Amino acid sequence: MPRRKAQDDKHWATQPEQTKSLGSLRWAIAEGYIPEGSTGPEPEMLSHETACVLNANDQEAHIRLTVYFSDEEPIGPYLVTIPPRRTRHLRFNNLSDPAPIPRGKDYSSVIESDVPIVVQHTRLDSRQAANALLSTIAFAAD
Amino acid sequence: MPRRKAQDDKHWATQPEQTKSLGSLRWAIAEGYIPEGSTGPEPEMLSHETACVLNANDQEAHIRLTVYFSDEEPIGPYLVTIPPRRTRHLRFNNLSDPAPIPRGKDYSSVIESDVPIVVQHTRLDSRQAANALLSTIAFAAD
Amino acid sequence: MPRRKAQDDKHWATQPEQTKSLGSLRWAIAEGYIPEGSTGPEPEMLSHETACVLNANDQEAHIRLTVYFSDEEPIGPYLVTIPPRRTRHLRFNNLSDPAPIPRGKDYSSVIESDVPIVVQHTRLDSRQAANALLSTIAFAAD
Amino acid sequence: MPRRKAQDDKHWATQPEQTKSLGSLRWAIAEGYIPEGSTGPEPEMLSHETACVLNANDQEAHIRLTVYFSDEEPIGPYLVTIPPRRTRHLRFNNLSDPAPIPRGKDYSSVIESDVPIVVQHTRLDSRQAANALLSTIAFAAD
Numbered sequence: 001m002p003r004r005k006a007q008d009d010k011h012w013a014t015q016p017e018q019t020k021s022l023g024s025l026r027w028a029i030a031e032g033y034i035p036e037g038s039t040g041p042e043p044e045m046l047s048h049e050t051a052c053v054l055n056a057n058d059q060e061a062h063i064r065l066t067v068y069f070s071d072e073e074p075i076g077p078y079l080v081t082i083p084p085r086r087t088r089h090l091r092f093n094n095l096s097d098p099a100p101i102p103r104g105k106d107y108s109s110v111i112e113s114d115v116p117i118v119v120q121h122t123r124l125d126s127r128q129a130a131n132a133l134l135s136t137i138a139f140a141a142d
Numbered sequence: 143m144p145r146r147k148a149q150d151d152k153h154w155a156t157q158p159e160q161t162k163s164l165g166s167l168r169w170a171i172a173e174g175y176i177p178e179g180s181t182g183p184e185p186e187m188l189s190h191e192t193a194c195v196l197n198a199n200d201q202e203a204h205i206r207l208t209v210y211f212s213d214e215e216p217i218g219p220y221l222v223t224i225p226p227r228r229t230r231h232l233r234f235n236n237l238s239d240p241a242p243i244p245r246g247k248d249y250s251s252v253i254e255s256d257v258p259i260v261v262q263h264t265r266l267d268s269r270q271a272a273n274a275l276l277s278t279i280a281f282a283a284d
Numbered sequence: 285m286p287r288r289k290a291q292d293d294k295h296w297a298t299q300p301e302q303t304k305s306l307g308s309l310r311w312a313i314a315e316g317y318i319p320e321g322s323t324g325p326e327p328e329m330l331s332h333e334t335a336c337v338l339n340a341n342d343q344e345a346h347i348r349l350t351v352y353f354s355d356e357e358p359i360g361p362y363l364v365t366i367p368p369r370r371t372r373h374l375r376f377n378n379l380s381d382p383a384p385i386p387r388g389k390d391y392s393s394v395i396e397s398d399v400p401i402v403v404q405h406t407r408l409d410s411r412q413a414a415n416a417l418l419s420t421i422a423f424a425a426d
Numbered sequence: 427m428p429r430r431k432a433q434d435d436k437h438w439a440t441q442p443e444q445t446k447s448l449g450s451l452r453w454a455i456a457e458g459y460i461p462e463g464s465t466g467p468e469p470e471m472l473s474h475e476t477a478c479v480l481n482a483n484d485q486e487a488h489i490r491l492t493v494y495f496s497d498e499e500p501i502g503p504y505l506v507t508i509p510p511r512r513t514r515h516l517r518f519n520n521l522s523d524p525a526p527i528p529r530g531k532d533y534s535s536v537i538e539s540d541v542p543i544v545v546q547h548t549r550l551d552s553r554q555a556a557n558a559l560l561s562t563i564a565f566a567a568d
Contacts, residue, residue: 022454022536022567028164030194030229030262031277052456054494054534068196068229087456087494087534108196108229108260110164118534118565120456120547121262123275124558132266133549134277135457135560136420139260141164170306172336172371172404173419210338210371250338250371250402252306263404265417274408276419278562281402283306312448314478314513314546315561352480352513392480392513392544394448405546407559416550418561423544425448 022056023116024140031121031136032067032107034093049092051111051138054118055082061113065090067101068108075099082117089122111138164198165258166282173263173278174209174249176235191234193253193280196260197224203255207232209243210250217241224259231264253280306340307400308424315405315420316351316391318377333376335395335422338402339366345397349374351385352392359383366401373406395422448482449542450566457547457562458493458533460519475518477537477564480544481508487539491516493527494534501525508543515548537564 034049055061060083066076078095082088092101092109101107111119119138176191197203202225208218220237224230234243234251243249253261261280318333339345344367350360362379366372376385376393385391395403403422460475481487486509492502504521508514518527518535527533537545545564 022452023565026164028196028198028260030196030260030279031192031231031264032194032229033231050457052458052532052534054454054456054536056454056494056534056536068198068227070229070231074227085494085500087458087496087532089457089459089496089532106194106229106231108194108198110196110198118454118456118567120562120565121277122457122560123277132275132416133558133560134264134275135547135549136262136278136562137456137565139165139262139279139282140565141260168306170338170340170402172338172402172421173334173373173406174336174371175373210340210369212371212373216369248336248371248373250336250340252338252340263419265419274417274558276406276417278404278420281307281404281421281424283402310448312480312482312544314480314544314563315476315515315548316478316513317515352482352511354513354515358511390478390513390515392478392482394480394482405561407561416559418548418559420546420562423449423546423563423566425544 021116023054023118024142025113025116026141027111027117027119027138028141029109029111029119029121029138032092032109033105033123034101034103036104048124050122051090051092051109052087052120052122053080053082053090053111054087055113055115056085056118057115058084059115060084061115061117063117064112065095066110067092068110070106075101163258165196165260166284167255167258168283169253169259169261169280170283171251171253171261171263171280174234174251175247175265176243176245178246190266192264193232193234193251194229194262194264195222195224195232195253196229197255197257198227198260199257200226201257202226203257203259205259206254207237208252209234210252212248217243305400307338307402308426309397309400310425311395311401311403311422312425313393313395313403313405313422316376316393317389317407318385318387320388332408334406335374335376335393336371336404336406337364337366337374337395338371339397339399340369340402341399342368343399344368345399345401347401348396349379350394351376352394354390359385447542449480449544450568451539451542452567453537453543453545453564454567455535455537455545455547455564458518458535459531459549460527460529462530474550476548477516477518477535478513478546478548479506479508479516479537480513481539481541482511482544483541484510485541486510487541487543489543490538491521492536493518494536496532501527
């Protein structure tokens with residue numbers, strides 16, 4: 001299906017390679033809250049909170065996630081490995097080791113990696129009849 | 143439940159420590175508006191506007207929040223202390239000293255701290271039958 | 285109502301002044317679209333698209349807004365003055381000089397100022413029975 | 427309709443030109459997911475995922491978009507040309523060359539350009555009775 005013009009190919013051929021060093025080693029998500037109820041078919045419509053992590057490198061990314069609360073010491077690290085050239089949409093709902101994230105409780109999270117990654121935060125809230133969504137790029141700390 | 147492989151532990155052990163200097167000293171949220179009505183059970187479904195603040199430091203964070211309007215001088219500072227390694231999801235609805243934030247009125251806010259923090263802005267709008275959500279990382283000013 | 289402890293006041297008194305140089309001189313919002321229909325009471329529930337602009341300076345901000353389209357030359361500049369220490373939530377729906385923004389058509393916008401400002405983008409979409417909201421910090425171009 | 431005061435024109439006339447070098451050459455969107463169902467009239471209410479790209483330059487932008495998955499090698503590049511001073515709201519739903527994006531599957535994307543661009547990510551999810559929206563500025567990688 002490559003129907004591109006030769007002239008266009010020339011432009012794109014001169015662009016830099018993309019895969020190296022895309023992102024940051026430390027990220028923070030200040031908002032965090034897993035709603036307690038849901039409406040609609042699961043698992044798609046289950047209320048959830050996600051950290052989407054892109055590893056565009058040619059090496060594995062070893063991720064450490066730490067969760068902060070308002071009234072107790074942080075929990076973590078949660079350890080996750082992402083293969084080279086892969087994305088992982090981490091659902092906070094599913095984290096269990098060293099401990100599950102409590103529902104209906106405010107938290108924040110910090111995500112560290114040994115290679116540069118990109119992190120985006122998304123929530124689906126289906127507590128009422130229709131879905132609500134939020135998303136933001138996380139804070140790149142370095 | 144630590145079922146990690148020794149090989150993985152090696153990767154994570156070599157990562158830098160995360161807790162120091164994560165964030166920025168000054169943040170701004172240009173959007174601000176507390177809706178006047180709500181639908182659904184309170185306090186979870188009460189329409190509200192939040193500044194989520196993460197203090198990942200080993201010291202207290204002393205926060206000054208100033209609120210700007212379209213037609214009058216700014217109000218503030220609102221003073222908040224966040225303990226070491228804690229998050230605080232500040233509801234603008236609940237701020238009262240030096241003055242409550244007016245409902246149904248446009249505003250912006252600036253948040254300053256004596257140690258680096260991370261700030262994210264979230265609104266739940268439940269004026270109509272279903273929730274609507276928005277969220278964004280705030281602007282890191284320095 | 286200042287019921288703060290003297291110890292706390294000491295911390296905050298040593299913080300830097302906030303009002304100068306907060307923000308950036310150029311901002312871009314790549315997303316732009318004014319929905320054509322609305323549900324619910326106006327003007328609060330009218331579908332709209334907003335650029336929230338904070339001028340935390342002690343001087344006026346002179347703003348130039350330019351709107352880009354997919355299929356014709358940009359329109360602008362739209363000129364707006366924001367007084368010192370004020371916010372302005374600019375509704376794209378209300379811009380009229382040099383021309384109104386077409387409804388139901390993709391656009392982007394660039395906002396320039398002669399003093400640093402902070403810009404956040406918000407949309408309320410009330411075309412279906414419940415509101416939907418989106419918001420993001422704009423891109424700070426310098 | 428230019429009813430501006432001469433004094434104001436002076437302020438704006440001294441502002442820098444905006445059109446050059448606005449943006450970044452590499453962007454990443456870590457979140458990506460095209461919902462499988464929709465409610466409401468199409469094409470406006472069709473569930474979709476968009477990368478809004480602003481080319482504020484006086485030259486064409488040659489864009490390369492690469493899509494990353496959780497369980498297979500990346501697909502791309504998708505090649506797109508954006509004329510000078512134009513915006514393009516790219517719907518991931520419509521990408522077909524070299525391959526369509528699978529529905530109901532997590533992905534991330536990287537967008538590279540030979541001139542600076544600005545990228546914002548938006549999703550409309552109409553799987554339930556009311557719309558849900560999310561949007562965020564993408565991550566500017568350099």
